[in-house]
Amino acid sequence: MKKLFNSLQAKYMLIIFTAIGLLWGIQITYSAVGIYWMNKNYDDETVDYTEVEKEWHEGANALEQASREQIQQYFAQWQAYLPQATMFWVDANGQLVEQMNVIEQIPAKWDAVTTAQYIKSHYGEDPFTVLAFLGQDAANGFVVIEIPREVFKVPMQKLHDRYGTLLMVSVLVGLLLFIVVSFLFFKGIRKRLMQLQEGMALRDMDGLPLQIEVKKKDEIGQLEQSFNQMVVELKESKQREQQEEQLRRELISNLSHDLRTPLTKVRAQAYSISKENLSVEGKQAVKALENSFVHIDHLMENLMSYTLLMASRFNYQPQEIDVVRFTREHLATWYPAFEKEGFTIDIELRAFTESKWLVDKIWLGRILDNLLQNVLRHAKDGRYIQVKTVETEQYQAIVLTDRGKGMQHLSDEKGAGIGLSIVDMMVKGMSLEWTIDTNEDGTMIQIKALKGYK
Structure with a gap:
């Protein structure tokens, strides 16, 4: 029962019933005065x-x-x-x-x-x-x-002539009072809702909403209590997530460290074996083993980078560089790898109108490395790689194109997709954009810098 009386619905119904009672009271009072008037002043018959x-x-x-x-x-x-x-x-x-x-x-x-x-x-x-x-x-x-x-005139007509204006004014005052009280009632509700909205928009140091002071126990107060409960649950959930994320980072860091030591020893042993007088099959096996070591090392490096990026702990030092020159120099280090696999290499790096990009050289190099590594691993069938520059009125772009089977087809060398995730985070972290257009005839990736993005 107490909960019912605390509700906004009950309060507004009370306002309505009070207004109806007030109007009825005015009418009953007017009728009673009329009866009293007739009994006191008009005992004689009405004059015809x-x-x-x-x-x-x-x-x-x-x-x-x-x-x-x-x-x-x-x-x-x-x-x-x-x-x-x-x-x-x-x-x-x-x-x-x-x-x-x-x-x-x-x-x-x-x-x-x-x-x-x-x-x-x-x-x-x-x-x-x-x-x-x-x-x-x-x-x-x-x-x-x-x-x-x-x-x-009959007595009621005389009464109306004398007090009719007062009756009308009383009814209008009652209606006006009802309107004013209703307006103030809904104004109070709107004010509390606006305060609730403003409170929801406030954020604590951890980025989560702050709790709201609950002043009343009506429906809005219950909404505020539910919001506060949600804030508490969000904080607890974020704390659990942070603890789990910390555990994952520690696990990955420890796992990477623990794997690198034995892999270094195994790689050294494989190098020693390659110096021996081996058969053709043996040399091919050692070569495949060395390629696997390189691949595992690359995966571990991506895993560590992804972990640091997710924790916002990857060092970021932007500077203005000539992006076309940087790309050309970086591609030079990949020539031997593509030539070894029999790729046709098509380079069309024309200078931009303004070739200076504000980027981190290490991040941009890592992006190019991951994309080129993907071409070597997943687009070998096409044996083609093109890197060119494109400039429009809206953007400048570095475009990488291959003739593989497209990203919808999985190659024999399956990965966890961490490389592209790192590319996505680094591109967005440097306020760049990137697009992927892939089909059965190949894949085209564009790294874009919008005009005036600095």
Whole structure:
């Protein structure tokens, strides 16, 4: 139950029910005031204007030869019935003879024109006006009664006229209050969500998010608790990963050291055997053994480099070098190896418009070594290697092309793919780009430097 009351849904439903209760309260209060008003102030029957008009005419018709005293008595009777009424008498000569409660200026002398103008100006207006002739003949004069139309309204109508504006204002204030409270409610939710978003964007020294202070136990608070739990699990996972990575590096380092010593001894023994008088088959076996030693040494070197790169401990010293000249000099060291395997070597290293690249010479040399080594190992069938330079408006590139069966075909000399992984990390580490286009007709690899990448 406590959890329910702490929820945002329960809080907003409380706001809605409070608003509904407030509006109902206003309506009930208005109705109660109306009932009290009618009971206190309107015990008499409601005045009907049709009855007033009828009775006024009947009374006037009965006063055909009435004296001034009779007219005064007649006015007094109506005054007692309707205190708000205004009455006056114009005799047969058109003279204003008697008046009661008259406020406006009434002509002292009346003729047909004056009477017509008066009737025209008061017809259908407020006050309600009734003109009746004395007796049955218009020549006897007439009496007029004026009654405010307020008198004819029913009690609820009068109540609405008096308090209707207050009711409307109260309802509008209630609605406005509901809107304001709802706005503040959702503004608070939005503020907390924005704080949560900002908190998620903050990072600790280890690159992981920081924990967020949980202030409330509603749905957002539960989300914050879940986020904090996720942060704790991420930190624990990263610590385990770092420990495992440290163990792997130590294992690889120790394994590399332990293997190099016996391999050096075996390689020395193989060299000693090659000095002996061996048969052709024996010499070929020793040669294959030496090639295996070279291959194993290369794999171990790649493994160590990959481990250091993953740990961000491989020394990186960028400097501006003439990349075309560097590539040409580096390729010279590989000529014997490719010629020995019968490769056709096609070199087209034309100078760039701006040949200076900001790179690490050791890293770039390692990239070229791994790519050329891959050609020797996996593209022997093509017996072709081309290294050229390409320059466009967007980039400069060193392009290596072979005519092997493509990378989708595995050669007899399978590897772990560490060489290309090292190429990828080193290329990206020097802010360069590289692409591989491979099919059954061969493979083309481009090492690109975008124009202005420095």
